[in-house]
Amino acid sequence: MEYQIFVTSAPGLEDITAREITGLDLARGRVETLPGGVEFSGDLETVYRANLLLRTASRVLARLSTFYATDFSELRTKASRLPWERYLRPDQPVSIRATCRESKLYHSDAVIERVLGAIGDRLGASVTLGATADEEADRPAQLAVVRLFKNRCTVSVDASGALLHRRGYRLATAKAPLRETLAAGLVLASGWDGRAPLLDPFCGAGTIPIEATLWARNIAPGKARDFAFMAWPDFTPDVWESTLAAAIAAERPDAPPILASDRDAGAIRAAEANAARAGVADDIAFICQAVSAIAPPPGPGWIVANPPYGVRVSENKDLRNLYAQFGNVLRAQCPGWRVTFLCSSLPLIGQTRLPVETSRVWTNGGLRVRVAQGIVTR
Ligand SMILES: C[S@@+](CC[C@H](N)C(=O)[O-])C[C@H]1O[C@@H](n2cnc3c(N)ncnc32)[C@H](O)[C@@H]1O
Numbered sequence: 413m414e415y416q417i418f419v420t421s422a423p424g425l426e427d428i429t430a431r432e433i434t435g436l437d438l439a440r441g442r443v444e445t446l447p448g449g450v451e452f453s454g455d456l457e458t459v460y461r462a463n464l465l466l467r468t469a470s471r472v473l474a475r476l477s478t479f480y481a482t483d484f485s486e487l488r489t490k491a492s493r494l495p496w497e498r499y500l501r502p503d504q505p506v507s508i509r510a511t512c513r514e515s516k517l518y519h520s521d522a523v524i525e526r527v528l529g530a531i532g533d534r535l536g537a538s539v540t541l542g543a544t545a546d547e548e549a550d551r552p553a554q555l556a557v558v559r560l561f562k563n564r565c566t567v568s569v570d571a572s573g574a575l576l577h578r579r580g581y582r583l584a585t586a587k588a589p590l591r592e593t594l595a596a597g598l599v600l601a602s603g604w605d606g607r608a609p610l611l612d613p614f615c616g617a618g619t620i621p622i623e624a625t626l627w628a629r630n631i632a633p634g635k636a637r638d639f640a641f642m643a644w645p646d647f648t649p650d651v652w653e654s655t656l657a658a659a660i661a662a663e664r665p666d667a668p669p670i671l672a673s674d675r676d677a678g679a680i681r682a683a684e685a686n687a688a689r690a691g692v693a694d695d696i697a698f699i700c701q702a703v704s705a706i707a708p709p710p711g712p713g714w715i716v717a718n719p720p721y722g723v724r725v726s727e728n729k730d731l732r733n734l735y736a737q738f739g740n741v742l743r744a745q746c747p748g749w750r751v752t753f754l755c756s757s758l759p760l761i762g763q764t765r766l767p768v769e770t771s772r773v774w775t776n777g778g779l780r781v782r783v784a785q786g787i788v789t790r
Pocket of ligand 1: 511674
């Protein structure tokens with residue numbers, strides 16, 4: 413069966429996700445980058461591979477159908493024709509998310525009620541509504557997504573379950589951890605070649621160096637977790653097992669030098685435990701030290717980091733000093749290295765006096781953040 417697949421990604425990361433999709437040769441035909449995600453088509457194996465392999469995607473939605481509906485009975489009749497039995501068992505709770513824009517049907521709760529009824533009609537049993545999908549739950553209810561725009565109704569099922577940043581390795585956290593998908597996005601945005609050294613002097617719980625190592629060693633980010641599609645009646649275990657086996661066979665044994673440091677001993681302990689769970693503890697040199705003490709290996713290499721920042725950080729003298737020091741240390745220790753770091757404040761970025769461009773804007777924990785990128789010059 414051919415699926416229209418919509419992979420969602422965090423605002424600003426769509427082009428990176430699209431590049432991943434093209435690089436992995438996931439799509440059959442066109443790859444379309446849209447606000448909030450990327451659309452392409454593929455088969456069931458593509459749905460499995462997208463979940464297993466994409467590093468910057470938040471979730472993978474498989475579209476069931478698009479149809480016109482201008483009243484509730486039309487919506488219920490058309491939604492009941494969809495092959496729900498492939499994705500849901502009658503005893504399984506479903507959560508339905510609906511958005512309505514510029515449509516005759518504008519009441520999203522009533523849309524949800526009719527689609528729930530339609531699923532029951534199709535499955536021949538009444539279906540219960542699970543709690544609205546909890547983004548952070550380990551095993552959320554099977555999610556169906558209904559979008560009405562100009563009376564066109566698009567119905568999709570979520571193939572991922574827990575959001576894809578939940579790789580399973582980050583059980584220990586430190587202060588202000590970065591989502592794994594954003595950390596992977598930062599590594600990919602940096603243009604790191606996967607061969608030169610990589611350094612994160614503010615590593616916290618280790619998310620950036622771990623994601624960098626997973627990428628450099630071609631380790632599938634989703635290999636240790638479950639996905640919603642595994643509970644579908646339509647699930648084909650042998651296709652999944654061969655997909656997973658192919659991914660594992662493509663892993664590379666070694667990584668280039670990857671150095672991760674933080675001045676907080678608790679953060680380093682958390683990072684080491686996370687790296688061990690991710691299977692990359694031997695690839696990363698973790699050191700407890702302040703940024704002023706870094707001693708990079710012969711380069712040039714890449715610095716990829718997420719230094720501390722806050723909502724009102726530009727008013728904070730300590731942070732201004734820290735960024736000034738960050739710039740000074742890089743000029744002294746890492747001339748010619750490429751630097752990519754995330755920061756919410758242009759004045760703080762300016763404090764580094766590094767020649768960086770800041771056109772990429774992402775959102776981290778609801779805050780607009782900039783990706784600052786450049787080459788360190790003395
Ligand atoms: C935003 S957090 C990094 C989060 C990390 N990317 C993660 O995913 O867990 C910033 C980190 O910088 C560290 N830090 C603050 N000042 C530092 C300094 N002067 N030298 C080294 N590390 C510092 C903090 O301990 C904190 O772990």
